Amino acid sequence: MTTAASQNKDVWSFGPFTVVAGERLLAKEGVPVELGARALDMLIALISKPNEVVSKKELMSRVWPDVTVEEASLRFHMASLRKALGDGKEGARYITTLAGRGYCFVAPVTRGSRAPEVAPAAAVNFPHANLPSRPSRMVGRDDDVVKLAAELISCRFVSIVGTGGVGKTTVATAVAHHLLDSFAGSVLFVDFGMLIDPKLASTAVASMLGQSVQSEDASQGLIAFLQSRRTLLILDNCEHLLETVAPLASRIIEVAPQAHILATSREALQVEGEHVYRLDALACPPEEPGLTAASVQQFPATRLFAERALASGARLDLSDEEARVIADICRKLDGVALAIELAARRVESHGLQQTAALLDERLARLWRGSRTAPPRQQTLQATLDWSYGLLSQQERLVLRRLAVFVGHFTLDAALEVVTGALLDRSIVFEAIDSLVAKSMVATRPIGAMMRYRLLDTTRAYALDISLDAAEATDLAVRHANYYRRWLEQTGKDWETLSTGTEKAPYFAGLNNVRAALDWCFGEEGNATAGIELASAATPVLLTMSLLTESQRWSERALAALDEQRRGGREEMQLQAGLGISLMFTRGNSDQARAALTRSLAIAEDYGDAFQSSGMLSMLHLYHLRSGDYDLALRCAEHASAMASKLDDQMLRTVSHSLLGISRHLAGDLNGGRTELETALQSSLGKTAGRAIYFGFDHLSLSRASLATTLWLQGYPAQASARALEVLDDAEHMNHPVSLAIALTAMITLLWTGELDAVEQHLEWFVARAKTQSFGPYVDVGGGLQAELAIRRGDFKAIDTLIECLEKLHGAHYERFTARFNTMIAQGFAATGRFTEGIALVDKTMQLVEAKGGIPYIPELLRLKASILLTMPTPRASEAERCFEMSLESSRAQGLRAWELRTATDLAAHWAGQGRAKNARTLLQPVFGQFTEGWDTPDLLAAKSLLNKLDLAASC
Structure with a gap:
């Protein structure tokens, strides 16, 4: 077995190559060969087992021992290794691929313990070589290195541009090592970071090349030296010397045809021949639930954090929970490599959770990094100080003012908010353009428009630079007023957003709305601006199901209203937001009803039909949930009368929906079905019909109610199709309130016996309801889960169902x-509790007769009869009277589903008494009414009983 200690002493030779493991060196005929760290690890793994198959899994575990990677990474580095070895060229063959098995090193290998003398290539051909050591553990930049190397060879002059700490120097160094052989070692690394005087730029380069400098301007002699030489110049950290470095680089490229330049800077040099390569931050995992350790480790930012933390002595389990914390840290640091490395170093002393908490404190900017790093990169504060020091006074003022924005903002927003007495629009425009060029402001196209943002670390730095109190207040008010106008202009757009791409720019704006509201209602805020902004935000928060936020801001704004503003449109909107959010998150409280009623009264005073209709629909839902179906019907009739006088298709659609639901619940199935089908038909092909109306998609509830109606009327297949359509549509919309409403569609699927489909949807729906804090719907979902268990024979779930129902009583959800x-x-x-069962049935029938609702009386009578027959001393005559009453009630209301169940149970009872003929005479015509749904439990039970009765009659 080869141990790490012995391997470090090993030297392998094959063909013209030598590998010295301890020195991490690959040489060809005594000259070092440039090879990436991963590729070298692969080579050592393969040559340590010559002529043996090394599986892909084993190879990945050796090369990436602490990280999970995809096979694409393995293939990429294998290609680099083969290229470095010249594998397959001029008859050379070193590595073979065995499909489905792995790789095998097939060339003869000699193993020893003494390395041959190897002359550094750079020293042989270029005595002034000073290239820093190759980065040993560079993460997430392999593609950048390959692309830059190719571009540098073809274009000769490339500038790596990016924000401070993003990793420009590291990548430039890696590119230089990658191209070392191409330039026969003639590579010069010039770090301008320690140079202050721009006039000395050419002198610094010339002196590093050993040139005698005898005048103030060394550029002429430098260019003469480079004119006939194939050389690669790495000009690192040029941003503070642009006025001299830029013309120098341009002149070298123009006059020295074999010279190549790779520059790094926080802004482009902007000269002829320059090709800009913008180095983005490392990719971070998205902010979404359910992230796992495996998925998080696919992103370079989190891999870098984990590697640096482990290298610093920290202990990480890399569990799913820890991985999510690491992902949050990397997102807070915007994927900036320096910031990630500085934070990762703290894990060993502070722990992961405390490190995450400390990121929100200014102290984190003072964390020190490597002692060998340049001073400007030893702390994040130093990096930011360096960048800020390069700005003009106007750029500094604009940067400080831009810090009022949270996340992305548009140029229009910046021009409206940042301009003031000292800054007109043209100055702001030019300053933003310059800040983007200097990598202080990031850009990203979202939708059809470019968006701008300050990285979180930059924003926190800018916020620490205080503004004059009056200036800061004026800036915050302009910010709040701008986003109030934005909400008023875009309010209708929110109703029909569907894709993530469409939502992205809107959510970016919503983050600024939140920040503005926080300031407005803070100690030094402006309550008037806050009331106006909260009122404009209410419809949007409701539409996006951000109900907790809607409640919070509505309450704070209502508390700040003075007498002059009471009874106005702002109060109308705020009361609506408060009532709706309370109803969905806390249940049917008196406070919710009072808020909805107050909003309706103000709307009617203004003659605002749209708002009035919306509040009537919410009060209709409130009364449905309370079990007061008469009041719900009155609201529906009021809304219908209002809609009939207006030429508004959406209001008419909603009024049909409300009437259909109420009539369905009142037992008028035919009338309810007509209204529901009219509402659904009128919405087809119309965007308005699918819009979120006061935070609520009425068509979801309409479809669920129609599914229930169809089942009760004896159309189980159509009912099932409608119910599944509700669930699939709600999932597709991904609208939280509509998802919660769609829970009602589960009723039909439980009746049709599609228990697996119910289970599939129910767990996910309940989880979403919990995430959104939809208290009553969590309990409805829990009750349906308990019902599912009971239907499958788990009667222990009775206690769970009772508990859920008690919670719903507490929320007045009946x-x-x-x-x-x-x-x-x-x-x-x-479970033998017959007396309790009969008592509960009687109590429920009294409740239904008093309140109305879905016509449950026939089913309750059937259930009572069944219990009476299963008691230790059956009460047959009383049971038969209940059966007869159930049949009579079912037929009177057209409830074929209940009629079939009752007829089946009564027929089975008669058959047991030897009255098979009577049983068949009862059941056959009821069964004959059905034209579909033959595989549903009730029809299967009836069919089975009829077959037994037919068999008995033939004997």
């Missing part, structure tokens, strides 16, 4: 009371 009571009564009967 929509599911009759249904859940029915399941609890069935559970009681199944």
Whole structure:
């Protein structure tokens, strides 16, 4: 077995090559060969097992021991290794690929313990070589190195441009090592970071090349020296010397045809022949739930953090939980390599969680990095000080003012907010253009428009530079007023957003709305601006189901209202936001009803039909949830009367929806079905019909109600299709309130026996309801999960169902009371608690008769009859009277589903008494009414019983 200690002493030779493991060296005929660290690790792994197959899995575990990578990375570095060895050229063959198995090193290998004398290539051909050591653990930059190397060879002059700490020097050094052989070692690295006087730029380069400098301007002698030489110049950290470095580089490229220049700078040199390569920050995992350790480690920012933390002595389990913390840290640091490395070094002393917490404190900017790093890169504060020192006074003022924005902002927003007495629009425009060029402001196209942002570390730095108090207040008010106008202009757009691409620019603006509201209602804020902004934000927050935020800002703005503003449109919007958010998150409280009623009263005073209709629809839902179906019907009729007088298709669609739901719940199935189908038909092909209306998609509830109606009327297949359509549509919309409403579609699927489909959707829906803090819907979902368990024979779930129902009572949510009571009564009967079961059935029938709702009376009578027959002393005559009453009620209301269940149970009872003929005479015509749904439980049970009755009759 080869240990790490012995391997460090090993020397392998094959063909013209020698590998010295301890020195991490590959040489060809005594000359070092440039090879990446990963590729060299692969070579050592392969040559240590010559003529043996090394699987891809084993190779990846040796080369990336602490990181999970994809096979693409393995293939990339294998290609680099083969290229360095010249594998396959001029008959040379070193590595073969065995499909499905791995790789094998096939050339003869000699192993020893003494390395041959190897002359550094740079020293042989270029006595002034001073290239820093190759980065040993560069993460996430392999593609950049390859692209830059190719561009540098073809274009000769490339500038790596990026923000401070992003890794420009590291990448430039790696590119230089990658091209070392191409320039026969003739590579000069010039670090301008320590040079202050711009006039000395050419002198510094010339002196490093050993040229005698006998005048103030050394550029002529330098260019003469380079004119006939193939040389690569690395000009590092040029941003503070642009006035002299830029013309010098341009002149070298023009006059010295074999010279190549790779510059690094925080802004482009902007001269003829320059090709700019913008180095972006390292990619970070997206901010989304369910991130796993495996998925997080696919991103270079998090891999870098983990590697540097482990290298500093920290202990990481790299569990899913830790991986999510690391992802949050890297996002906060915007993927900037220096910031990530500085934070990772703190994990060993502070721990992961505390390191994450300290990032929000100014202290984090003072964390020190490597002692060998340049002073400007030893702390994040030093890097930011360096960048800020390069700005003009006007650029500094604009940067400080831009810090008022959170996340992305548009140029229009910046021009509106940042301009003031000392800065007109033209100055601001030029300053932003310059800040972008100097990598102090990042750009990103979102949608059709360019967006700008300050990196979080830059923004925090700028916020620490205080503005005059009056200037700061004026800036914050302009920021709040701009986003109020933006909300007013874009309010309707939010209703029909569907894709993530469409939402992105809107959410960027919403972050600024939140920041402005925080300031407005803070100690030094402006309550008037806050009231106006909160009022404009309310419809948007409702549309996006941001109900907790809607409640918070509505309450704060309402508390700040003075008498002059009470009764106005602002209060109307704020009361609506408060009422709707309370209803969905906390249940049907008196406070929610009062807020909705107040908003309706103000809307009617203004003659605002749209707002009035919206509040009527919310009060309709409030009464449905309270179980007061008469009041719900009145709201629906009021909304319908209002819509009939207006030429507004959306209001008419909503009014049909409200009437359909109410009539369906009142037992008028035919009338309800007509209204529901009209609402759904009128919405087809119309964007307005699918819009989120006061934070609520009425069509989801309409479809769910229609599915229930179809099942009750004896159309189980159509009902199932409608219910699945509701669930799939809600998932596609990805709208939290609509997702919660779609839980009602589960009723139909439980009736049709599609238990697996219910389970598939229910767990996900309940999880979303919990995420959104939709208290009542969490309990509805829990109740449906308990019902599912009971239907599968797990009667221990009765207690869970009772607990959920008690919570719903506490929230005044009675929509599911009759249904859940029915399941609890069935559970009681199944576990021998017959008296409790009958008592609960009787109590529920009284409730339904008093309140109305889905016509459960026939089903409750059937259930009571079944319990009476299963008691230790059956009460057959009383049970038969219940069956007869159930059949009569079902037929009177056209409830074929209940009629079939009752007829099946009564027929089975008669068959058991030897009355098979009577049983068949009862059941056959009821079964014959059905034209679909033959695979549903009720029809299968009826069909099975009819077959037994037919068999009995033939005997």
